Amino acid sequence: MSLITISRTIGCGCGDIGCDVAEGLGLELYDDERFRKEAVKIGISHEDAVHLDEERPGFFHRLFHYKPYLYRELMESVVYEIAGRGSGVIVGHASQVLLHDFDCAFHVLCSCPEASRIRRLSEKGGMGEERAAEIIKKADREQDDFLKTYYHLDWKDPGLYDLVINTEKLGAEYAARLIITVVRERITECGLDSLFAMSALSLKKKARAVLIEEGFNINLLFLDVPEDGEIYIRGLASTVEDAAKIRSVLEGLDGVRRVVSDLVVY
Structure with a gap:
């Protein structure tokens, strides 16, 4: 089984390519609709799931309760959750960046x-070329802003693919x-170490994300997942009560x- 990420530009004629590849290889397709369903399935609220896209948040959105950063953590959690299953076709959602270091992807x-x-x-679309050009430029700019804002990368860099x-x-x-041909002939399955690493990253x-949502300063907290289902947390808490709440939130x-x-x- 194989793990594939597909990125595409609007207007390139590849709207169904993810479906065609998934069908040809007998894999699950994780497009926008399926991605949001998976997000809700692993515990993300429907309200948060609808924001899991590659559009850079606006100024006020970025200020409101750290929500854009919450969305980023949620989106990455879902990508790693899907990838941890070892196979599938993931369309978009910065998956080419998040899974770039895994040779099996x-x-x-x-x-x-x-x-x-x-x-x-x-x-x-039955529109004039001037209008079509505006739509394409806007879509490219949003995708470009998203990756540059959060990952400091250019999505057009061929080194990502x-x-x-x-x-x-x-x-x-x-x-x-x-x-389909390249995957069948050249791409290997994900090993157990890679699958654990992806699942650990998802957790x-x-x-x-849940700590951000609870209002804690995530910049003062450092998390690790040394074993399956185990979270190790270190860092600073402002009160004894906060330290206890952080632990309780994670245990839930x-x-x-563990x-x-x-x-x-402090």
Whole structure:
């Protein structure tokens, strides 16, 4: 079984490529709709799940209860939760960045020249090319801002991907067949160490998210998951009561069987 991430640009004609690849390889597809369902399944509220996208939050949104940073932790938790299952096709959600260090993950970017994207979107959407160009520029800018804001990376950097496909020359159908062929012939399954690391990252991100939501300063807290279901936390708490609450909050998380606290009250 294989783990694949697919990134794509609007108007490149690859709207169904994730579905085609998943079907061809017999894998689960994690597109936007499925991603949100998975988020709710692992304990994220529906209200928070609808914000798990790649659009950079606005100024007031960024100020309100650290919510944008909460969304980032939640999104990353879901990506790692899915990846920890060892197989699937994940579309978007910065998955090419989050899973880049795992050799068993295969990262694909589908795009084509801007003129081709404008023409395709104009024809498909029944709009003028000027309007299509505006939509494409806005979508690219939002994706660019998201990765630069949170990961200091350029999504157009080919180093983030194992395969970059120009759909103007190859077409979406052949692109899907190409991905399927490469995965079958060249990509190995995720080992146990990688699967544990992904699951541990998911739990860590979920723990960080719940602490942010409870109003704790996450910059003063450091978490680790040394074993399955175990959280080790160290750092600073403002009061004895806060230290006890932090521990209690973590103990209430699904999947946590033990919390080791080394918090210092300052």
